[in-house]
Amino acid sequence: MPGLLLGDTFPDFEAETTTGTIQFHEFLGDSWGILFSHPRDYTPVCTTELGRAARLSDEFRKRGVKMIALSIDHLEDHYGWTEVFIIGPDKKLKLSFLYPATTGRNFDEILRVVDSLQITADRRVATPADWKPGDCVMVPPNLSEEEAASLFPEGVYTKELPSGKKYLRYTPQP
Incomplete structure (x- = not known):
């Protein structure tokens, strides 16, 4: 999403997901959100990232964070992530990570950043x-x-x- 800057309202969009059609802002509600994008399904680095995110899903849930991933693949391919956006409950972009496809993201760092963003938003x-x-x-x-x-x-x-x-x-x- 070129041109999207920290503090900008994150665009609302409709998407077909593995759990049905969502409207992004409605999906987030009053929660924090993380939108992971990845180039293709079934690639080695992305597979490790999706697995790590799944193992940490309880930690994100404890922090009131909803996660969603997108790629260029067809919805059917998702059944069988290069940028990470963190969006606040106000629908404003709080963080954007850009990683090359050859380097897996550090999910401990993503959790640490969510903790920091939540503390600094409230205090x-x-x-x-x-x-x-x-x-x-x-x-x-x-x-x-x-x-x-x-x-x-x-x-x-x-x-x-x-x-x-x-x-x-x-x-x-x-």
């Missing part, structure tokens, strides 16, 4: 590099010290930097 925080659920989160610099203290009663600490600037602030994950 005024950000997640740092290599963040994992349960780690401290970042307090954005646009929050005053007073506002941060009231929002994060477990405390806010600032990482000391050689520049002396105090913009790297952390708090326990709310």
